[in-house]
Amino acid sequence: xxxxxxxxxxxxxxxxxxxxxxxxxxxxxxxxxxxxxxxxxxxxxxxxxxxxxxxxxxxxxxxxxxxxxxxxxxxxxxxxxxxxxxxxxxxxxxxxxxxxxxxxxxxxxxxxxxxxxxxxxxxxxxxxxxxxxxxxxxxxxxxxxxxxxxxxxx
Numbered sequence: 446x447x448x449x450x451x452x453x454x455x456x457x458x459x460x461x462x463x464x465x466x467x468x469x470x471x472x473x474x475x476x477x478x479x480x481x482x483x484x485x486x487x488x489x490x491x492x493x494x495x496x497x498x499x500x501x502x503x504x505x506x507x508x509x510x511x512x513x514x515x516x517x518x519x520x521x522x523x524x525x526x527x528x529x530x531x532x533x534x535x536x537x538x539x540x541x542x543x544x545x546x547x548x549x550x551x552x553x554x555x556x557x558x559x560x561x562x563x564x565x566x567x568x569x570x571x572x573x574x575x576x577x578x579x580x581x582x583x584x585x586x587x588x589x590x591x592x593x594x595x596x597x598x599x
Contacts, residue, residue: 469512473500477513486513514560515578524556527565527577539566 473496480495489506492513497503504512514521531554538553544566546559554562561578568574 467508467512469516470500470502473502474512474517476500477509477517481513481517486510486518510560514558515564518558520556520558521561524561527575529575532565532569532575535562535565536569539569 476496476499477492479499480492484491484495489510493504493506493509496509535549535554538549542548546562546566550557550559550562564578565574568578
């Protein structure tokens, strides 16, 4: 039988592994887009400071970069939906070239930014490896499917 403190540790690990959803205000999205236009996609500390001054909401720089790359970045949003075919290709390329997301992004998957591929590589071997990481809880899966079905401009 497990001791009480061992059971408490297991409960703590379960609590830590759950992600909290982050709600983002439209003003905050606008401020992040403006800051990325000014400072670029490398200076996340500056982007976070700009957003804090503009909106009054302080967020850590890594969180701001995740909000950008998984919710606001035009390159990520216009990229085709991730599927099993791309996933098997990514697995083969990781075996051959390693986990360098920048190299893989620019050489083999130019339509996806490196942080997007990093997240996909982290999911390899899990039950979610074939799903598109852009599908947040707040967004229905049909939103991206409908986007993929829309005819391209002539």
